[in-house]
Amino acid sequence: MTAGQPVLVVTDMQNGFVRKQSAHVVPIVVDLVRRWQESGGDVLFTRYFNYPGSPFERFFEWSRLQSSPETDIVPELQPYLGRGTMLDKRIYSPFTVDSEAAFERRGWSTFYFCGIATESCVLKGAVDAFERNLTPWLIADASASHAGAEAHAAGLLVARRFIGPRQVITRADLPAALVGGRPFQS
Numbered sequence: 137m138t139a140g141q142p143v144l145v146v147t148d149m150q151n152g153f154v155r156k157q158s159a160h161v162v163p164i165v166v167d168l169v170r171r172w173q174e175s176g177g178d179v180l181f182t183r184y185f186n187y188p189g190s191p192f193e194r195f196f197e198w199s200r201l202q203s204s205p206e207t208d209i210v211p212e213l214q215p216y217l218g219r220g221t222m223l224d225k226r227i228y229s230p231f232t233v234d235s236e237a238a239f240e241r242r243g244w245s246t247f248y249f250c251g252i253a254t255e256s257c258v259l260k261g262a263v264d265a266f267e268r269n270l271t272p273w274l275i276a277d278a279s280a281s282h283a284g285a286e287a288h289a290a291g292l293l294v295a296r297r298f299i300g301p302r303q304v305i306t307r308a309d310l311p312a313a314l315v316g317g318r319p320f321q322s
Contacts, residue, residue, distance in 0.1 A: 140243040142314060143178040144169065145230060146220075147251030147258045149213055150183060152206030153282050158252050161280035165250055166212045168278050168307060169220075171315040178242065179220035182230045183209060184257065190226070228260035231268065246271040248310070250278035255291030259298070266299045274299065277306045 149165055169179055186192050186201040193199050201207050209217060221238075223230055231239075247265045249258050249272065258279050265272035274295045281287035295304050307320035 140245065141178060142246040142248055143180050143239075143242070143244045144172045144314075145247050145249045145251070145261055146179060146181045146213070147230070147249060147261060147279075148182055148184045148253070149210050149251050150201065150206065151208050151210060152201040153184075153252040154210055155282045157284040158280040158282040161250075161252065161278065162210055162212055164278050164307075166216075168250060168275070168315070169213060169216045171318070173216060173219050175314060175316045177314055178244070179216065180223055180230065180244075181209060181213070181217060181220050182223045182225055182251070182257070182261075183207060185224055185226055187226060228257045229264045230261050231264040236268075244270075246273070248273045248275055248314075250275040252279070253281040253283065253291070254279040254288045255281055255283070255294070259291045259295050262295055262303070263298045266303075272299050272303055274304045275307060275310070276304055 146165060146169060149162070154162060172179055184201055185207055186199065188202070223235055225232060247261070247270060249262045251258055258274060262272040262274045276292050279288065281291060292304055310320065312319045
């Protein structure tokens with residue numbers, strides 16, 4: 137890990153969030169992580185854990201993602217976890233009191249967000265980075281919603297309003313140095 141280098145935040149790529157509407161993003165994120173790590177880049181994997189009595193249970197009547205195998209990172213990403221950093225969280229955002237100190241120690245000030253779900257956890261992470269005067273990027277074609285394309289599009293619309301229209305990019309917009317010198321095709 138190199139202080140000050142950008143970090144790829146792979147948001148909640150967990151079995152419980154991969155459904156028909158979001159499964160297409162799994163190979164895209166795997167390829168992105170592989171290339172990012174091959175270029176020596178830092179990768180932060182987040183893993184969401186719901187819990188009894190959580191706001192999700194109280195307000196949404198949603199009690200999923202409380203245990204394995206739903207909370208497990210998808211099998212396709214397992215080979216890459218050892219070369220990254222894992223952050224377990226109980227909220228939408230990766231920015232917690234403990235994680236912020238770790239991010240600062242690593243010198244992370246530029247965050248590239250991808251994963252599931254665009255309109256909630258991916259968006260919240262990007263907005264929280266913005267509000268901490270860090271540089272957020274949201275990689276639109278490496279994010280998806282388990283609620284479908286309409287929710288994904290809504291998340292991108294709100295992201296453009298929250299963090300700036302130029303901060304929502306595609307993989308083709310990534311600097312080649314971050315992805316092994318080979319740009320993605322648009």
